[in-house]
Amino acid sequence: MLAGLTWLLIYQCVGEIIARWTGLPVPGPVIGMVLLFATLLARQAVPESLKVTASGLLSHLSLLFVPAGVGVMQHFQRVASEWLPIAVSLIVSTVLALAATAFVMRRLLARADRRQADAGGP
């Protein structure tokens, strides 16, 4: 657990350093994720400590959004004055995104599954 968390923080740190140094407009943790992914590809296996920490962290992922969500109280004024465009836009665009993703994925999956069946099973 401790070793896993340490590795995550080291990769995040390296990501931040690269982001600042190169001036790339990409958040540091994302660079860290890409680097860790590349490392795992090269090593072929995921160390146990990393697996445990990652699943612990990701299984409580929605908790991590609570502090940012409470920040709504700082923006009451803007949200109150623009509540209609914000609410309609969030609800409609989220439903559209769900539907569009599901629609395209279903179409393409059916094609991929058919091709695999033609090739003699998965």
Add this chain to the structure above:
Amino acid sequence: MPHPLQPLAEIWVYLATTPLLGLTLTLVAYQAGHWVYVRSGMNPLLNPVLLAVAALVALLLATGTSYTTYFEGAQFVHFLLGPAVVALAIPLHQQLPNIRRLFVPIVGALVAGSFTAVVSAVAIAWSLGASNVTLLSLVPKSVTAPIAMGIAEKIGGIPALTAVLVVATGIIGAALGKFVFDAMGIADYRVRGFALGIAAHGIGTARAFQVNAEAGAFAGLAFGLQGALAAFLFPVIYFALRHFM
């Protein structure tokens, strides 16, 4: 003689100035929200994040505690978003066989869903007269909070407002996903999970994991790929547009 509740008020004043209170309240509120959610048979409309945020905002307003004071404690939870993004490399790596095998459906759905989310959100808000700052803060709203806040900052939105819009989007997606998929007649958990990860990032992914393990794996895949893609593409597109316009 002092009022019997006087010491309590003094204790509150003391506690409110330490990080302990904000941190404890966040964990308690989330677990209480999660308890209600599980007791309701995981009713998607009773999302634990929504319940926790509502309870915390009500409590802070009632006690006159500022967000800054609360955040001094809550920042320890908020900070973990960074390592959590890095940790996404692990489910992504575990999904490698799926990525190879289903490359076309995954990339096709990723592009279609992300494009729809951004364009429809900005177009609708613009047509209803939202301000420019709000529009710019809306652009990255389907991407997970830490990445979205970084993007908003780069393109001139308000990161804190984006964080709120991101969380709202996640709650809406996690709450409505079931109804959209049922209406479309989609039973395939790979599709349901992937769409939740694209439209509702981490909160949708958490919901997908609770419903079905395969849905969760595909949601995590969508969420990680989209976060990485968005983080690299948004600033590039933005700088390109600014350069040519």
